[in-house]
Amino acid sequence: MKNLIILPLLAIFLVACEKSTLKITHPDDNFFLNKLKTLGTDFTVSSDGKTITANGTNYTFEKTISGLGGIYSDGKGGYMVVVPAGESAHTVTMGEAEKETLEEIIDIIGMENSGGIIGALTTTEGFKDNKNIEGLKSGLSDDKKRQLEDLIANKKLDEKNLGTYEKFPKTTT
Numbered sequence: 001m002k003n004l005i006i007l008p009l010l011a012i013f014l015v016a017c018e019k020s021t022l023k024i025t026h027p028d029d030n031f032f033l034n035k036l037k038t039l040g041t042d043f044t045v046s047s048d049g050k051t052i053t054a055n056g057t058n059y060t061f062e063k064t065i066s067g068l069g070g071i072y073s074d075g076k077g078g079y080m081v082v083v084p085a086g087e088s089a090h091t092v093t094m095g096e097a098e099k100e101t102l103e104e105i106i107d108i109i110g111m112e113n114s115g116g117i118i119g120a121l122t123t124t125e126g127f128k129d130n131k132n133i134e135g136l137k138s139g140l141s142d143d144k145k146r147q148l149e150d151l152i153a154n155k156k157l158d159e160k161n162l163g164t165y166e167k168f169p170k171t172t173t
Helices: 002-016 029-038 096-109 115-121 130-137 142-154
Strands: 051-054 057-065 069-073 078-085 088-095 164-169
Touching (some): 051 078, 057 078, 078 096, 088 096, 130 142
Antiparallel strands (some): 051 057, 057 069, 069 078, 078 088, 088 164
């Protein structure tokens, strides 16, 4: 009698342990660009979200950060990182060296872990806030943590931000 109960349970267990084909994906560029267009903030966004005008400067979309934010270029060595969060667009205006540093951080931690970058970029404290730096290191191997710590120390990111932070709240009509 016990065998009659154990055999069906064993069969259920074997079926339940079958290898999953679930693939984890990240939002594509359109997720971020569509979110940005719906904010109605004080800066102008083109209909496709690929160009923005902020503070009198035109920027063209370069690439996304985890599908949650984007890097825009003014074509003259200036960059703006734009992160739509809640009812606002958070921006950090930076030069080419700072943009390259940001890309180095993404290379170290991987695009799949770059959500922490979004957190650091959407606060006025940026990377000066130790909590944001610790958030970037969570889940990394010891080697990657050391690489990140070295980069932060060499670029003195614990003493300064990557650029000038500005928040554009949603405008009401």
